[in-house]
Amino acid sequence: xxxxxxxxxLGVSGGMLVGLLAVAVVCxxxxxxxxxxxxxxxxxxSAVVKLGGGGWWDGWADGVLADPEMATLSTxxxxxxxxxxxxxxxxxxxxxxxGVVFQGLLxxxxxxxxxxxxxxxxxxxxxxxxxxxxxxxxxxxxxITGFSFAGSLLAIALVYWVGSPGGRTSSVRLIxxxxxVNAFFSSITMFLNYTADFTQSRRIVTWLMGGxxxxxxxxxxxxxxxxxxxxxxxxxxxxxxxxxxFGDQAAAxxxxxxxRAKRVAFFGGSLVTGVCVxxxxxxxxxxxxxxxxxxxxxxxxxxxxxxSSAISGAAFLVxxxxxxxxxxxxxxxxxxxxxxxxxxxxxxxxLRRAGRRxxxx
Amino acid sequence: xxxxxxxxxxxxxxxYGEVEVFDxxxxxxxxxxxxxxxxxxxxxxxxxLKLVSGVLKPTRGHVSLGGVGLRHxxxxxxxxxxxxxxxxxxVGFDFTVFEVVLMGRTPHLGFLSFxxxxxxxxxxxxxxxxxxxxxxxxxxxxxxxGERQRVIIARALAQEPEVLLLxxxxxxxxxxxxxxxxxxxxRLNRQTGVTVLAVSHDVNIAGMYCExxxxxxxxxxxxxxxxxxxxxxxxxxxVYGQEVVTAEDPRHKVRWMVPISKELRGEGTGDEAGCx
Numbered sequence: 001x002x003x004x005x006x007x008x009x010l011g012v013s014g015g016m017l018v019g020l021l022a023v024a025v026v027c028x029x030x031x032x033x034x035x036x037x038x039x040x041x042x043x044x045x046s047a048v049v050k051l052g053g054g055g056w057w058d059g060w061a062d063g064v065l066a067d068p069e070m071a072t073l074s075t076x077x078x079x080x081x082x083x084x085x086x087x088x089x090x091x092x093x094x095x096x097x098x099g100v101v102f103q104g105l106l107x108x109x110x111x112x113x114x115x116x117x118x119x120x121x122x123x124x125x126x127x128x129x130x131x132x133x134x135x136x137x138x139x140x141x142x143x144i145t146g147f148s149f150a151g152s153l154l155a156i157a158l159v160y161w162v163g164s165p166g167g168r169t170s171s172v173r174l175i176x177x178x179x180x181v182n183a184f185f186s187s188i189t190m191f192l193n194y195t196a197d198f199t200q201s202r203r204i205v206t207w208l209m210g211g212x213x214x215x216x217x218x219x220x221x222x223x224x225x226x227x228x229x230x231x232x233x234x235x236x237x238x239x240x241x242x243x244x245x246f247g248d249q250a251a252a253x254x255x256x257x258x259x260r261a262k263r264v265a266f267f268g269g270s271l272v273t274g275v276c277v278x279x280x281x282x283x284x285x286x287x288x289x290x291x292x293x294x295x296x297x298x299x300x301x302x303x304x305x306x307x308s309s310a311i312s313g314a315a316f317l318v319x320x321x322x323x324x325x326x327x328x329x330x331x332x333x334x335x336x337x338x339x340x341x342x343x344x345x346x347x348x349x350x351l352r353r354a355g356r357r358x359x360x361x
Numbered sequence: 362x363x364x365x366x367x368x369x370x371x372x373x374x375x376x377y378g379e380v381e382v383f384d385x386x387x388x389x390x391x392x393x394x395x396x397x398x399x400x401x402x403x404x405x406x407x408x409x410l411k412l413v414s415g416v417l418k419p420t421r422g423h424v425s426l427g428g429v430g431l432r433h434x435x436x437x438x439x440x441x442x443x444x445x446x447x448x449x450x451x452v453g454f455d456f457t458v459f460e461v462v463l464m465g466r467t468p469h470l471g472f473l474s475f476x477x478x479x480x481x482x483x484x485x486x487x488x489x490x491x492x493x494x495x496x497x498x499x500x501x502x503x504x505x506x507g508e509r510q511r512v513i514i515a516r517a518l519a520q521e522p523e524v525l526l527l528x529x530x531x532x533x534x535x536x537x538x539x540x541x542x543x544x545x546x547x548r549l550n551r552q553t554g555v556t557v558l559a560v561s562h563d564v565n566i567a568g569m570y571c572e573x574x575x576x577x578x579x580x581x582x583x584x585x586x587x588x589x590x591x592x593x594x595x596x597x598x599x600v601y602g603q604e605v606v607t608a609e610d611p612r613h614k615v616r617w618m619v620p621i622s623k624e625l626r627g628e629g630t631g632d633e634a635g636c637x
Contacts (some may be wrong), residue, residue, distance in 0.1 A: 001461045001497045006475045107453040221618030236473065243464050246455035254418045254520070255440030300454035303475070 001150075004301040006167040012087050012304060016311040023315045024089060026083040031326030042073035050078075084215035084325075087223070087279060088318040091212070092286055094227040094276040096313025098285030100294075100306050101234050104241035105262060106171045113273040113287035116163075116174060116266075117155040117181030122277035124185045125151020127204050140218050144207070145278045152274025155181050160266065169262040207336035210283035210319045219279040228271035231310060237261045238302035243276050245300070285339040286313050296350050297359045316343065367556050368413055368524060372422030375408055382408050383581045384421070392523070395550050395557045397551045398565035400577025401595050401601045404562040410526050410576070414559065415439040427523065428507060440468035444517035448532045450509065452501050459497040462488055465519025487518035491545060507538030525549070527559035531566065539563070543570045565617045568592045578598055592618065595636040 021265075029039045045064035048057055065071050098113035106115070113119070126148035134143035158181050163174035180181040193204045240261035243251045252258045275288070291305065298304050320338040354357075366389030370481040373386040380404035398406045412424050415431050424431045425440050432470050452461065458479045465487065466480040477482075488494045501509055510530055517525060525546065531539040547570050550557050561567040566575060567588075574591040576584040578600040582596070584591045594605050597618065605624075610617040 001457075003460065003463060003476065003481070104453075142460035172366070181397055239467070239470070242460075245456070246450060246464075249411075249416050249448060250445070250450065252436045253414050253440060253443075253445040254464060254516075255435075257436060295454070299460075300456055300459065 004299075005302045009020070009304050010315060012298070013307040016308060017313075018320075020229055020311050020315045021317055026086050026087045027088075027212060027318050028077055029095040030322055032320060038070070039073055042070045043077045045070065046074035046078055064098070068285075077311070083152065083217045083220050084321065085210050085318050086217075086220045087215040088321045089314040090220060090223050090227050091280045091283065092314040092317030093231065094272045094313075095283065095287035095312040096290040096309040097227075097234060097306055098232050098269040098276070099272045099313075100291040100302065100309045101241070101265050102287075104244065104293055105265040105269065106175060106300055107247075108171075108175070109292065110282075110288075111175075112351050113125070113269065113276075114182075114259040114282060114284075116178035118152050118270050118273045119187065119282040120182040120185035120189070121151040121153070121155025122148040122274055123151070123208060123282060124192075124282070125149065125154075126207055126278070127189050130200055130204050130207065131192050131196055133200075137218070141222060142214075143219070145219065145222060146215075148278035149274055150271070151185075152277060155185060156267070156270040156274065158212075167259070169259060169266060171355050174208050182320040200266050203295050206300055207281045207332065210281035210336040211282055211324070211334045212317075213279070213332065223279045225274050225318045227263070230275075233264060234268045234272070235306050237264045238306050241265065242300070242341060282334075282336075283317070283339065284336050285343050289343055290316060293347060293350055299358045366390060366394070368557070368558065369425045370412070370422065371411075373409075373412060373418065373419045373424060374421030375405065375412060376420050383577075386422070386581050388575060388582060388585060390524075390556060390558055392556055393550070393554045395547065395570065395572050396559070397571030397574045398558065398560045398577060399562075399564050399567050399573035399574060400583070401453055403581065404577035404600075406577050407528055410445070410528050410560055413524075414443055414445050414526055422581070436503045437468045440520060440522075442522055443526055444520040445509070445526045445528065446513050446517050446530045449506075450513050452518070455500050457498050457500060458493060458504070459484065459500055460489070461512055462493070462515045462519050465516035467607065469483060483513075483521060484519045487515040490518060490549065491515040505538075507541060509535050510534065510538070511544055514542070515531075518549070522555065524556045524558060527557065529560050529562055531564060539566060546570070564592060564597065569616075592616075594618070606636065 006280060025043075029036060029043055045061040048061040049065065060065070062280060065074060072144045095113050099111070102111040102113055102115060103109055106109075108115075126144045129143045129147035134147070136143060138146070146274060159177040162177035163170065165173070189208075193201055198202060238252070241254045243254050244258065244261060246254070248258050248262075251261075276283075291309050294305055294309045298308055317335070317339070320342055321335045323342065324333045324335045324338045327338075344348070368390040370386050370388050374384040375382045382403075386409065398409065399407050408417065412419050413426070415434065418432070424438065426434070429438075431439065434469065437634070456464075463480065463483045464481060465474055469480065470476065485494075486492060488497065491513050491514050493512050496504060496508060496512065501512060504512065514530075530546075531542050533538055534542060544558055546559070549555050559567070559571065571588060573586065574584075574586060575582050576587055576591050576596055583600050584596050594607055597603070597605050604621040605618045606621055607616060607618045
């Protein structure tokens, strides 16, 4: 009669965070021409300098970075790799968390963060910016990111307006509204792409596949606070999501404020998704399958499912992105190609192995 | 109107949009009573139960639980007083029986809090009385309909309610589980004094277990009283529009009522479409 306790949630999350940290460091260093040892040394030395130091190791770090080759390596790791890894963490965590919440809200195992039209709105916004030739940034916010987020907000508002007649959120209507908004926005996006010139079209198609190749610290700081706050808000309704799996009416009769919980789930999940799409395009598979994998391992209690999915979604996306970056020689693949290619077989293995029993508890 | 009523409906009317279900229900249920609601399809039995559990709001009049008007209570406050056992329960994910019963503690948990040892103890007690402990680690949909219904009763008991609201809890069960389920509820009613309000399609089951029956007819309650007063062929025929006969077995102290088919008696119109 195992159950989810605060201690278990903290223990599992803590352990998984340590794993994520290791994955992040390894992925930031991997694929450097200078090799592991030298990259690691450069990374360690600049980490000491950046963290302020205050001991004998300061001298060591200064010595290491005095070497121009090491200084270059350090710049590569900190300016190129690290923001990309950090953005992978934010987007992977956000998409997996949104996937958990949408599957719970809609009581539909096929739900992904994109089922309610958010990504189609985000894509339309981004593609509009690209067609208008707005490639720069305004006050540090890239036009593509800003337009994409605006498009997501438009889709969220539309879906809620159609899916919640009289303020009562209905799962079936939300899904229908999502399908329609997806189709409608996608058709405009396709039109904009079709009528674009070759260079623009190439850029649009690449963006639509989703990827972390645009990563920089600006995008990390623009997305991290939203996703972090969104995650906390969504975790607050995680127990309500458990009870909601018996249906709205039974949940109300068990004392859940059903409308409040559903509204928080819808807007929280949608906003987190919109933010992720705006900085990385619509990266598939993470938000659909990571929640299922974690259910196989830890069971369906959302209080544990949400943090475990967010952390493993982050690690998974960072790993896939590293593979996309270094696995295929000089040509970099869109990470969306890798997520399903790597994750699919792993999911099948887990599905066969777990059956309906939980692997952990 | 009884003033010591635990459940009280005063001048309650309800309509789904333009379609009125009933226009005036006045009824009180005292603490510890075992009351059945019977009546034909569409007479509003289940609707009335939903008004008492607060998931529907009356279009007229008001309902109170333990002297407090439902309009002043949150779902959480209602769920601490009244627990519902529905006809059937579908759960979207693979929660174990223990986790399902523990969810009955929801109305007692504060914002952000996890179940305490006390909550676990309450769930364990509920599983003990309902004899569902041996299913604790199994999934709800691995169980038979009757076992599943016992788990849902355990979840309702974990709420530690004053009232159990049963909405045709045995509609999908075979006769053994029908009797088993009502035996369990009756025992709880006798031992713990929990008040029971049960909707039933089966007039015989309702007649066996309830002390008092509310016979719903068109627009409201047609009869309210002791079983023997309410469950007469005249009343049943008037409300259901179906001829019935009664019989009894003095040895087992049971009385039952069965419908009479005109077709089988040879008074049919010859129109085959009447089947089913």
